[in-house]
Amino acid sequence: MxxxxxxxxxxSLSDSIARWIVADRIDRDHYYAVMRELIDHAYKGGDGENVVHALERGELDASFFERDLAARLVTLDGVPPVAEGLLERMFAGFExxxxxxxxxxxxxxxxxxxxxxxxxxxxxxxxxxxxxxxxxxxxxxxxxxxxxxxxxxxxxxxxxxxxxxxxxxxxxxxxxxxxxxxxxxxxxxxxxxxxxxxxxxxxxxxxxxxxxxx
Incomplete structure (x- = not known):
């Protein structure tokens, strides 16, 4: 098996993400638009590859991915979220x-x-x-x-x-x-x-x- x-x-991942969005004051709609494009490309096919492919294979350093993702996102305060520790915070809600x-x-x-x-x-x-x-x-x-x-x-x-x-x-x-x-x-x-x-x-x-x- x-x-x-x-x-x-x-x-669920969605529950953990929802908690992180609130805690980090992430613009929710913008986050889901960004991630939908990345995840659909990574899992449903498409030309070339993106940072998700590389991250999941271990080809990309986590800190680089965190900086890349943070630059794509925006908080309710109109600035990017803190990049350092971003992945840890995203998954902190897993139980x-x-x-x-x-x-x-x-x-x-x-x-x-x-x-x-x-x-x-x-x-x-x-x-x-x-x-x-x-x-x-x-x-x-x-x-x-x-x-x-x-x-x-x-x-x-x-x-x-x-x-x-x-x-x-x-x-x-x-x-x-x-x-x-x-x-x-x-x-x-x-x-x-x-x-x-x-x-x-x-x-x-x-x-x-x-x-x-x-």
Whole structure:
């Protein structure tokens, strides 16, 4: 099983971003216009590449990206936000989703191999219990590949020793799910823990939520 981190094992990115926008007094409409252009280009295709591609592959220093993004944005005070620490502040609102972490422990107890497959924006991952959750770790900035590139999925599959048809992938970004399905991987588009766990139980033919039924 392949699984994303931010927005899947944590609360949603949109919630974290919303908190940061308020805290840093970011012009919300302007921010979303800027990011929509960058993200659509990075995940839905387009000519050439932008700073998101390079950041996620680890080709671009985080401080450069922070300065680049800050220069594109504006606060309600009419000035750019502080660039230093921008990414840390953007992701500070991520909160752990215990139900998804419990699910990973359940599937591993049932003999399912698990691999974290995450696109990194140079942020810090809380890795304290990862030995309990994952057999393998594939983080884009550490391997020089990013979702939805075919090669990162093939790399992750090779790490856990599975063919695409033997694997399921959980992610909150539809473009990544589409890319995985093109390789024969069973994709689950994550929206909330209950729905994802129910879908995964059907795919794996396992009961993963005994604790909720007691």
């Amino acid at each position: 392949l699984i994303d981190w931010g927005g899947v094992l944590t609360t 752990r989703v215990d139900a998804m972490h419990d699910m990973l422990r359940d599937v591993r107890r049932n003999g399912v191999r698990t691999c974290l497959l995450s696109n990194s924006w140079s942020h810090t991952y809380p890795r304290d219990d990862w030995d309990e959750l994952f057999d393998e770790i594939v983080i884009s900035g550490e391997v020089g590949m990013r979702k939805p590139e075919e090669r990162i999925f093939r790399h992750a599959l090779s790490r856990i020793g599975l063919a695409g048809e033997e694997c399921v992938f959980i992610d909150d970004i539809e473009a990544n799910i589409v890319a995985a399905r093109a390789l024969g991987i069973n994709g689950i588009h994550h929206r909330d823990a209950d729905t994802t766990i129910a879908e995964l139980e059907g795919v794996l033919r396992l009961t993963l939520r005994e604790r909720d039924r007691k």
